[in-house]
Amino acid sequence: MIQAVHLPESAEAVAVHSARGGWIMGGGTVVMPLVNSGAATRSELVSLRRAGLAGIEVRDGVARIGAAAPLSSVEEHPELAFLRPALRTIASPTIRNLATVGGNLFVEQPYGDLAVCLLALDATCEIAGPAGRRDVPVAEVLASGIAEGEFVTAVVTALPEPGTWYYHKAMRRKLNSASIVTVASVTRTADGVVTSTRIALGGVAPRPVRAVSAERLLRDRPLSPEVLTEAGEAARADTAPFDDAYASAWYRARVLPVHLRRAFAGR
Amino acid sequence: MPSQIVSLVVNGEPREFIARPGVTLLAVLREALGLTAAKRGCAQGSCGTCTVLVDDRPAPACLIAVETVADCSVRTLEGVAVGGNLDEVQSSFVDNFATQCGFCTAGMIMVAEALLDRDPDPSEEDVAEAISGNVCRCTGYRPIMIAILDAARRRRGESVEGIEGTAPARPAEEAVSR
Numbered sequence: 308m309i310q311a312v313h314l315p316e317s318a319e320a321v322a323v324h325s326a327r328g329g330w331i332m333g334g335g336t337v338v339m340p341l342v343n344s345g346a347a348t349r350s351e352l353v354s355l356r357r358a359g360l361a362g363i364e365v366r367d368g369v370a371r372i373g374a375a376a377p378l379s380s381v382e383e384h385p386e387l388a389f390l391r392p393a394l395r396t397i398a399s400p401t402i403r404n405l406a407t408v409g410g411n412l413f414v415e416q417p418y419g420d421l422a423v424c425l426l427a428l429d430a431t432c433e434i435a436g437p438a439g440r441r442d443v444p445v446a447e448v449l450a451s452g453i454a455e456g457e458f459v460t461a462v463v464t465a466l467p468e469p470g471t472w473y474y475h476k477a478m479r480r481k482l483n484s485a486s487i488v489t490v491a492s493v494t495r496t497a498d499g500v501v502t503s504t505r506i507a508l509g510g511v512a513p514r515p516v517r518a519v520s521a522e523r524l525l526r527d528r529p530l531s532p533e534v535l536t537e538a539g540e541a542a543r544a545d546t547a548p549f550d551d552a553y554a555s556a557w558y559r560a561r562v563l564p565v566h567l568r569r570a571f572a573g574r
Numbered sequence: 575m576p577s578q579i580v581s582l583v584v585n586g587e588p589r590e591f592i593a594r595p596g597v598t599l600l601a602v603l604r605e606a607l608g609l610t611a612a613k614r615g616c617a618q619g620s621c622g623t624c625t626v627l628v629d630d631r632p633a634p635a636c637l638i639a640v641e642t643v644a645d646c647s648v649r650t651l652e653g654v655a656v657g658g659n660l661d662e663v664q665s666s667f668v669d670n671f672a673t674q675c676g677f678c679t680a681g682m683i684m685v686a687e688a689l690l691d692r693d694p695d696p697s698e699e700d701v702a703e704a705i706s707g708n709v710c711r712c713t714g715y716r717p718i719m720i721a722i723l724d725a726a727r728r729r730r731g732e733s734v735e736g737i738e739g740t741a742p743a744r745p746a747e748e749a750v751s752r
Contacts, residue, residue, distance in 0.1 A: 309596025309639075310575060310595055311575035311595050312575075312595050312596055312639050312641045312642065314642060314644075332639070334637070335637045335639060335642070336619055336637055339598070339618075339636070339637040339638070339639065340618035343617040343618065343636060344618070352595075352596060354639065354641070356642045356643075357642075379631070398619075398707065399622070399706045399707020399708075400703060400706070401622060401632045401633050401634055401707040402619055402633075402634070402637075402707055404628075404631045404633045405619075405637055405638070482702065482703055482706040483706040
């Protein structure tokens with residue numbers, strides 16, 4: 308039973324309620340189903356809706372996205388157009404009007420495609436809490452979470468250079484469908500070979516993961532279908548796939564190389 | 575924290591009500607304000623039948639703690655008809671047999687209203703994306719998509735003739751109510 312809903316008007320005020328055990332709520336798409344079904348484990352909600360954390364700034368090739376920015380506002384931002392294909396398959400437009408960037412970091416797999424993108428981008432999370440503020444790589448937040456009482460206030464990422472962003476998601480339907488395999492990558496090439504690459508995977512482990520084995524294999528090699536398939540097979544070592552209603556662990560592992568290849572080669 | 579008085583602007587009119595902490599916008603609309611068009615389906619944001627417009631954007635009312643949208647503008651299906659006349663989307667749903675059991679209809683129409691407000695000439699793909707959060711277990715979606723595309727034409731003042739798969743419809747002039 309919810310005893311209070313707080314609507315703090317600054318990050319500092321959010322921190323006060325969060326330190327007292329309030330449950331941080333961005334758009335409510337994760338929290339409210341639990342409230343509605345009586346499964347909420349906390350009695351006070353702290354909404355970020357009026358905390359001034361929903362702004363998006365893009366300056367000098369760096370985007371700072373407020374944690375409470377709805378996914379729809381990222382989708383509509385002209386300078387974040389490279390993220391549109393990823394955002395358009397996250398739930399439905401109606402959910403994206405509520406669901407937030409910060410919340411997406413904490414949803415269970417096989418959801419959280421934006422978190423997969425942010426991992427590939429090597430984004431930084433700005434975190435506030437009882438001990439003050441700190442900046443943490445998104446990889447660390449995804450791998451080990453944040454401390455009790457802490458909350459993410461913003462995500463900061465460099466925009467990928469033109470031609471270096473790759474994204475592909477395998478799913479049951481074309482829209483509003485959870486991930487079977489999600490691949491996001493920032494990969495630079497020169498003279499036909501890979502000079503640097505970060506590849507993040509969703510749908511194939513309990514958390515979004517970096518495909519470090521595939522990254523290692525791709526360096527100094529061309530993005531040819533053969534090399535990509537080899538890299539996709541190597542990437543299985545970086546995953547821990549699971550069974551769910553969308554696909555079996557076996558299937559996810561089986562098709563991972565196909566979709567890693569498609570992310571880069573388009574087929 | 576005890577129950578508190580919350581204000582909303584619902585279908586253009588300021589409304590006040592007493593809300594206990596964490597009550598959903600959907601529960602307030604249905605139980606405090608008597609506006610029962612938005613339905614309670616899944617209560618987890620998956621079915622879309624509770625969709626209303628909050629500050630002109632469609633969202634599932636079951637996922638919104640009402641305090642968080644205090645003083646916002648909310649539009650429901652009850653606010654769509656003008657002077658007792660069905661609007662283009664509503665009349666198009668009737669004429670194109672886009673309603674069967676009716677449980678999804680309120681949400682489908684609100685999503686369509688938001689879509690046509692933003693884009694008067696949506697493609698079939700745009701319509702499919704707009705309704706992708708709204709489940710219909712009767713129609714197979716085709717009549718709903720036809721109705722929304724037809725409503726767009728009516729709103730633009732174009733003829734409703736010649737839409738493939740469309741049921742016989744009244745001429746656009748009669749169907750348009752504003």
